[in-house]
Every structure is written in structure tokens, then in C-alpha cells.
Amino acid sequence: MPTQSLQIPTEDGRADAFAAFPDGGEGHPGVLMYPDGFGIRPVLREMAEELAGHGYYVLVPNPFYRHGPTPLIELPDHIGEEARPAIFAELMPMIQAHTTDRVLRDADACVRFLTTRPEVGPGPIATTGYCFGGLLATHTAAAHPGRVAALAGFHAPVGTAGPESLHRIGARVHFGHAESDLTPEALTELNETLDAAGLEYTSEIYPGTVHGFTMADTDAFNPAALERHWDSLLALLREALG
Template sequence: MPVKSLQIPTADGQADAFAAFPDGGGRHPGVLLYMDAFGLRPVLRDMARELAEHGYYVLVPNLFYRHGQAPVIDLPEHIGKEVRSTVFAQVMPLIETHTVERVLGDADAYLGFLTAQPEVSTGPVAVIGYCMGANAAMRTAADHPDQVAAVAGFHPSRLVTDAPDSPHRLVSKLTAEVHLGLAENDMTPEAVSELGQALDAAGVRYACEIYPGTVHGFTMADTDAFDLSALRRHWDELLPLLDRTLSR
């Protein structure tokens, strides 16, 4: 699968990104993939290529572009328990500056760029996110109901909070079908219930599932959290979602 490096114009500069898409030309449904907190790295390229093999054009932006091009911080090949605290100490300041206003402003730029690519077909797109990216994916789908037909989030962060703009308070704006794959420690039972009640009240078609035996980050093969069976389940849920919501 071809992988192309790109620069996306935004209100605050240029976001570096990469895209994976099928060989052989033609136009393909668009997918916007939001990274987890550790940023752009080989494991995300592999995931984008996997999606591209199934016929999608996958755009993966560097959400931390305001702090530099990826890799914004130095990462080991494997993010194990012995380095996790050190890595998080570098990542947390970047996360804290990635405000809701920045998420939404960037989403406008990313979706505009994605849908303008000659390899991307007309019609709705999907937005996928991991960890902090799942939060951004939900906000993007709620803010662009006319463009986003599917949203998926895996081991998400902070979907239910006390804030007036908590993602679970925005679901009435969704027209997308939703799949959320949670690790056992991602959300309290009370938060899961509150999220489900909000989605039910909004009439959203959704699945919100806890993947048994998993911890936060289970899809990421370069971390100690990785769970191969959970990653396979993630693909088993994600690919049918995209197939039934995106036109070819």
C-alpha cells in the first residue's frame, strides 16, 4: 500500500500527516484516523496500511503539530512499563494544550483536506480514534454530522466528564453510527451507563463494548498493553462498520 507524507494547512500552521491508500488508482472512501497520545509512529502506519488494504484512503495527522513535526518526542521501539512514566511526563503537556477549540478547528482542516484528495471518493467519511483520539473522533463526528457516517473509538479517554462540553453531552448531534471498544479500566460502570443512556436518548445506532481482560492501549502493538485477540476483535468490529456506512 502506498504511504504518502503530507502537510495539511490549518488555522495555526501546517499539520504533518501521512496517508495510506490502495494501489492501482481509483477513488476510495475516506477515513480520518486520530492517533493515541504517543503520537505518529510505525504501529499507526501499519494500522493505516491494514485499512488501506480493505479499500480505504486513510489520513493520519500529527495532532501535536504545533509542537513540531512527528516524532514530537523520542520514543523507544517498545513502550514498556520501565519507560512509560518517562514518556507520559513528556506527553502530558502536549495533551493539556490540545484544547477542545483546537480539536474542532483542526477537524475542519483535516476533513476539508481529506475530502479534497483526488484518491478520495465523494460521499461521507469515517473517523476513528485511539485513546485521546477517540475523544477527538466523537467531537469531530458531532461537529460534522453531514460528513461523518461512522465513528469508532478504542480504549477512549474521558468521554464522560462533568464539563458542559463533555463528549457524551454532544451525542444528540450525531448522525454517524458509533462503535466504542473499551478496556476494562477505561471507564467506571457508572460512566458507561451514563454514556449509554445519552446515546439511547439521542437515538444513535451504536455498540459500546468492554473487551474482557484488556487494559488501556490494547490495540497498540508497541506497548505492554497490547492484546492480540483484542486487536483482532477491533478489526472484526471496525471493518464491518466501515463497510455498511461508507459508499464505494
């Protein structure tokens, strides 16, 4: 599986990124995969390679490049509850500094970069993300409704994107929520917003999950939910990108 370390030109500098793609040939559908708040690390690279194995060119940018290249902070091999307070003490200032203006500027740069890669075909692209990255994916789809045909977010605060952004989305959508993140009432409210936007979507709570359930290097990991995530994501990409 070919992989590359890349630099994405942006208005504010160069964002380091990781890409995985099928061996040989061109014309692969492009997928912009945003990491969770812990950033690009081995588990994200493995997930990008897994997705690339199904025929997609997968680009994973570092959202916090303004603070430095990956790795921005030292992470343990396994992120448990005891490590989280110290990690979030370092991460939260970067997350809070990542304003919507920055998100949209970076989305423009990432979409432009992905769609001009020689390995990527001329058709529509997809965007997906985890936790904080799912919110970035949602903003990207809203800002580029003519290019982004599929949007997925997992254990992500997608509702905070706001109705105005959700109404601009032109993509097919799948949101997989952690049971610990969203009450049934909040899910109903979010889905009513998606209905009002006229979106073709699935938005559901994955039973028995806590925030971060896709990440195998954390104690939130749920193997069955990860497999459900792959089933949902791959079905969405097949329907939207072919």
C-alpha cells in the same frame, strides 16, 4: 501499498500527516484516523496500511503539530511501564494545551483536506481514533454530522466529550472500551446518553483488556482484542460507507 507524507493546512500552521491508500484508482472512501497520545509511529503506520488494504484512503494527522513535526519525542521500540513516566512528562503539556477550540479548528482542516484528496470519493467519510485520538474522532464526528457517517473509538475517553457533543453526532458508532478504563456502571451511563441521542451504536467493554490494548508496541497490547477491534471497525465501515 502506496503511502505518502503530507502537510495539512490549518488555521495555525501545517500539520504533518501520513496517508495510506489502495494501489491505483480513485473514489475510495476516506477515513480520518487519529493516533493515541504517543503519536504517529511505526505501529500507527502499519494499522493505517492494514485498513487501506480493505479499500479505504486513510489519513493519520499529527495532532501536536503546533509543537513540531513527528516524531515529537523519542520513543522506545517497546513502550513498557518503566518508560511511561518520562514519556508522559513530555506528552502531558501538549495534551493539556490541546483545547477544544484547537480540536475543532483542526477537525475542520482535516475533514476539508481528506475530502478534497483526488483518491477519495465524494461520499461520506469515517473517523476513528485510539485513546486521546478517540476523543478527537468523537469531536470531529459531532462537528461534521453531515460528512462523518461512521465513528469508532477504542480505549478512548469518549464520555468526556459531553452529552452536548454526543447529541450532535449523525454517524453510526462503535466504542470499544478497555476493562480497566470503564466500570459497568459507567458504561451504562454512557450508553444511556447514546440512547438519548438516538444514535445507532455499539458500546462495549472488551473483556480482559487494559488501556491501550490495540497498540502492539506497548505492554498493554492484547492480540485477541486487536482482532476484535478490526472486526468491529471493518463491519462499521462496510455498513456506513459501503
